[in-house]
Amino acid sequence: MQEPKESHGAALKQVLRYIRGTTSLGLLFKRTDKINLMGYSDSSHNVDLDDGRSTTCHIFFLDDCPITWCSQKQETVAMSSCEAEFMAATEAAKQAIWLKELLSEILNTEGKKVLLRIDNKSAIALTKNPVFHGRSKHIHRRYHFIRECVENEQVEVEHVPGNEQKADILTKPLGRIKFKEMRSLIGVQDVKKDNFKLKGENVELSLNKA
Template identity: 35%
Template sequence: MLVYVDDIIVTGNDNALLNHTLEGLATRFSVKDHEELHYFLGVEAKRCSLGLHLNQRKYVLDLLGNTNMLGAKPVATPMATSPKLTLQSGTRLADPAEYRRIVGSLQYLAFTRPDISYAVNRLSQFMHQPSTDHWTAVKRVLRYLAVTLDHGILLTRGTNRCLHAYTDADWAGDSDDYVSTNGYIVYLGQHPISWSSKKQRSIARSSTEAEYRSVATTSIELNWICSLLKELGVSFTTPPVIYCDNIGATYLCANPIFHSRMKHVALDYHFIRNQVQSGQLCVVHVSTKNQLADAFTKSVSRAAFTSVSGCLYQLLY
């Protein structure tokens, strides 16, 4: 049972228990007659022959209507590869209120749209001092949304219980402070269930260190997901797998000799190696062209956006 203020979702595999729960709620509280899930907190849930499709189409249409962007010229990617956005680029906006409002709306939209995660993360970094260039980048995201209204997450039946994640880092990608950006996406079977694009807390001295920190962040998320699924009675026969495209970071997770060369990395990141050695986690190298998390760390070209995120777009209805 998921409760948010006065909105409630009740689900389960036992119809008798489900009805008993609904009747119990009705005896204690004043509730409306229950109905099939179709809309919850701005997220539309549609049942189709393939499964359950979650999207925010109406939310996007309202956002585009409020910004007069319904008929805007379409683009294939949410963010341009060049020039890179910086704190100094463009002319400072006289009134940043609309910029902040729209970026805030995009943050909520990213709940069902992993393809805009990096763009939203990047634009959120200029909330305090947005410029004309930043505003142009916001409008590009809206132009991208105008042609991808129906994109969302498709949950199908019979998925395997394999938990795996792709993780990546853009080393010193921010030209303002040279802090790296983490990106990861976690799958349960073929379904994306968690994703993130976020800057690291400190500057990394090497790409291996940046990637290693990204693996650490991903492993923390995997630990939480495993704990949650365990409470729900979902068990796994194999340990979760993290795919990383940096060979040095992959070796560092399991090789204590190579590990000694990275003593300057904070100790709290080294718990990854303990998990790998105990069999609770597996870190595997993957080629850069197959790294699905690449688009969560940087702005990529149209071809790369389509290629790297190919698997993701197959899951976007």
């Protein structure tokens, strides 16, 4: 709002054009007997040229549909892509624990271990190694929370190939074709009224994008 430029106006027009052209897109939630909670965590290392901070993101799915996601700049500068991914995984672990407890309360069942998928093998090794060494001793202690979660079997960390990393769409700007591919990968689809179906007790609920 301060000192607006023509570039800001062009960016605003682009956002409005995108919203106008995607009013029929949304998320489709299906009734199911199984509750499968899975998360994806990712980060982009040193994308901001001004302060060198990475962008942290995570997205959690209930079965095949995303229910919560986040993308934000990290508070401290990461020294490597491994460290950036490790810090992102810790933030994702916090959300995983909260979702696990919430589902347990709603369903009145014991919460299952949450699967968290990361595309950096070094960061995965760091989450499973309780020993402090040269690669991790400078990382703030609060980011080692995920190690405790893995040790207590609250969270399970698994490697996912980069082309299957669903959280990648939240880390950086993407080209038109890649963006559409990633948008489809996370479950955003056409949810026109014609697609609503009612079969006995099986109801498919579509929520339009805000």
